[in-house]
Amino acid sequence: SAVISQKPSRDICQRGTSLTIQCQVDSQVTMMFWYRQQPGQSLTLIATANQGSEATYESGFVIDKFPISRPNLTFSTLTVSNMSPEDSSIYLCSVRQEADTQYFGPGTRLTVL
Amino acid sequence: GEDVEQSLFLSVREGDSSVINCTYTDSSSTYLYWYKQEPGAGLQLLTYIFSNMDMKQDQRLTVLLNKKDKHLSLRIADTQTGDSAIYFCAEINNQAGTALIFGKGTTLSVSS
Numbered sequence: 441s442a443v444i445s446q447k448p449s450r451d452i453c454q455r456g457t458s459l460t461i462q463c464q465v466d467s468q469v470t471m472m473f474w475y476r477q478q479p480g481q482s483l484t485l486i487a488t489a490n491q492g493s494e495a496t497y498e499s500g501f502v503i504d505k506f507p508i509s510r511p512n513l514t515f516s517t518l519t520v521s522n523m524s525p526e527d528s529s530i531y532l533c534s535v536r537q538e539a540d541t542q543y544f545g546p547g548t549r550l551t552v553l
Numbered sequence: 554g555e556d557v558e559q560s561l562f563l564s565v566r567e568g569d570s571s572v573i574n575c576t577y578t579d580s581s582s583t584y585l586y587w588y589k590q591e592p593g594a595g596l597q598l599l600t601y602i603f604s605n606m607d608m609k610q611d612q613r614l615t616v617l618l619n620k621k622d623k624h625l626s627l628r629i630a631d632t633q634t635g636d637s638a639i640y641f642c643a644e645i646n647n648q649a650g651t652a653l654i655f656g657k658g659t660t661l662s663v664s665s
Binding site for chain 2: 545546
């Protein structure tokens with residue numbers, strides 16, 4: 441299975457600032473995703489990170505708020521821009537390695553004051 | 554649209570079997586998954602089943618799929634305190650290239 445790491449593992453930020461979360465995979469993967477898990481909730485897909493092109497965003501998520509980069513097949517970043525307390529969540533990177541398995545990183549726990 | 558439903562809580566005694574249930578609405582689902590999330594941790598893929606299978610067993614875990622009723626269950630035999638976690642059911646229609654759709658999660662509490 442793919443080994444996924446995320447940085448930072450947690451952060452406390454002030455409202456109005458931005459945070460960039462990094463996701464590194466130990467092998468090349470075709471599909472990478474970013475999810476959000478709000479406190480006590482399930483996971484919601486933010487976007488699919490496409491290598492070499494713009495990310496594909498789900499309804500309710502926009503590029504200006506959550507810009508995503510995917511410069512190669514092992515790395516992606518998610519930026520949470522102009523943060524507010526409502527952005528306090530766990531942000532998870534996920535990869536699909538073969539057709540039938542999808543793995544998740546350990547998550548980045550963000551608290552916005 | 555797709556929807557995945559789970560009961561929110563399950564409480565069992567150590568050594569008993571746990572059964573966590575899930576229903577889904579997308580009849581085109583190709584794979585169904587169970588993930589485990591321990592407190593403060595990410596999601597661990599426990600097991601998955603392809604939609605043309607009825608059952609899959611992996612050590613203490615048994616997955617049953619009733620495709621007609623769109624019902625999925627995860628049975629944990631000899632439940633241990635270390636099994637206490639949130640269990641998420643998820644489904645995907647791989648042919649459509651969509652990402653996973655998750656249920657809200659079932660919190661399993663195991664008492665000794």
